[in-house]
Amino acid sequence: MEIFSKDHKLFRLIHHNYNLLPVLNRFGIKLGVKEKTVENLCLEKNINPNFFLAIVNTFNNEEYFPQEELLSFSPLEIIEYLKRTHRYYLNYVIPKLDSQLEELIQSRTSENQGLQMVSQFYRTYKEELEEHIDYEEKTVFPYIEKMVTNNKSEGNYSIISFEKEHTNIDEKLNDLKSLIIKYLSPDYNENLCNEFLITLFRFEKDIYDHARIEDVILLNQAKRIEKNIR
Amino acid sequence: MNKLIIIIHTSEIIRKGLTAILRSFFTTEILQLENINDLHSYKEMKNHSLIIILQNSSENSCDIFLNLKKNNQVKLIDFNGTHSKNSTINCERSLSLDTTALEIQEIIANCWKAGDKTTRMLESDELTTREKEVLRLVALGHSNKIIADKLFISIHTVISHRKNISEKTGIKSISGLTVYAILNNLIDTNSINPGDLI
Structure with missing residues (x-):
């Protein structure tokens, strides 16, 4: 477990944890990072380095909680980042899961009821995820954005009511994995099934850290602002 | 842990x-x-x-x-x-x-x-007959209260069964448990369309 700082070389970050790659992309960073440090690159890309490090460290390190940095960047920056993450899920990960699952289903040689059930379950999960993202983008984020720009809260909505939302979705993703790992009947192409499962594992990790950034950083900030306004 | x-x-x-x-x-x-x-x-x-x-x-x-x-x-x-x-x-x-x-x-x-020493070890990962009954009713969409009434047990007992079921199967959501129930033939899919349940 390592905590990254401004002086760390970016290529070391990537060697250390390649799951950070999509995170870096969300900041507009692409490969070919040469010998640049975090600070160099942030300066070049016009990124607030404290914000960058808070995200990267929270992502890299499950127990990390950026207490000091919390105040030093705007909720609007976080929202922008979270929206880019949502786009990544909706435009890349979900279509990838769709097509991998489709291929897997095509590979079966009999009816394979298990696979069909899994596919049905995946669809309900996907719907829920899309609804959830929609809810965040249309309700939660605008509420926080208005609070920050107008310096007052609107309506009876409170940020606390949002907190419990995440758990259901995490639960379903985990169930999906368990169903495949424990209860699938063996009539399918194993390589295709592995691919699908691996994509699920990686997605689960990414979305888990994404939810942590929302819960730990954004909601805490929003609560603080809400308290000051009311 | x-x-x-x-x-x-x-x-x-x-x-x-x-x-x-x-x-x-x-x-x-x-x-x-x-x-x-x-x-x-x-x-x-x-x-x-x-x-x-x-x-x-x-x-x-x-x-x-x-x-x-x-x-x-x-x-x-x-x-x-x-x-x-x-x-x-x-x-x-x-x-x-x-x-x-x-x-x-x-x-x-x-x-x-x-x-x-303090972590509890489950004796077996197989569901008991009672747990299977509870699971079947959960999968059919019944509430804890109704399950308790049907099986003549307390709601508290139903909740405790459900907790054990989830620990053993690794599945928590109701629709996930429904898939499990169908795959393990706890529900007769000839009389019910699985799509309605998940």
Whole structure:
């Protein structure tokens, strides 16, 4: 477990944890990072380095909680980042899961009821995820954005009511994995099934850290602002 | 439960040395911190089995440990650089510069062992007949209250069955349990369209 700082070389970050790659992309960073440090690159890309490090460290390190940095960047920056993450899920990960699952289903040689059930379950999960993202983008984020720009809260909505939302979705993703790992009947192409499962594992990790950034950083900030306004 | 060893010591030589020794015995993740205040960044940690090796623990405030203890299993080991044998508060065990690598290994191993006793072991991962009945009713979309009435048991018992079912199957959501029930033939899919249930 390592905590990254401004002086760390970016290529070391990537060697250390390649799951950070999509995170870096969300900041507009692409490969070919040469010998640049975090600070160099942030300066070049016009990124607030404290914000960058808070995200990267929270992502890299499950127990990390950026207490000091919390105040030093705007909720609007976080929202922008979270929206880019949502786009990544909706435009890349979900279509990838769709097509991998489709291929897997095509590979079966009999009816394979298990696979069909899994596919049905995946669809309900996907719907829920899309609804959830929609809810965040249309309700939660605008509420926080208005609070920050107008310096007052609107309506009876409170940020606390949002907190419990995440758990259901995490639960379903985990169930999906368990169903495949424990209860699938063996009539399918194993390589295709592995691919699908691996994509699920990686997605689960990414979305888990994404939810942590929302819960730990954004909601805490929003609560603080809400308290000051009311 | 995730295992983690945290070494808190101002001396880099000691941190790295201890880490090197521990690495030769354990694959557990090891976190090295220079200062006890760095631990505050980890106060949100949950469900870990922690061993914290702390420099002169008696001189340190315990707030952060109380915080960690709420959501984790914590064992403190005092690292006493001055060789003194004085026992310190809240520490069951201690290390010093004289402790040998083998002794360190033994101390850590004992800490894990002591922790393991408290984790409950499930006797079997097979669902009992009663659990299968509860699961079938859950999958059919019944509430805890209705399940309790149908099986003549209390709601409390239903909840406890459901908790065991989820622990054994690894599945928590109702629609996930429904898929499980269908795949294990607990529900007759000839009379019900599975699509309506999931």
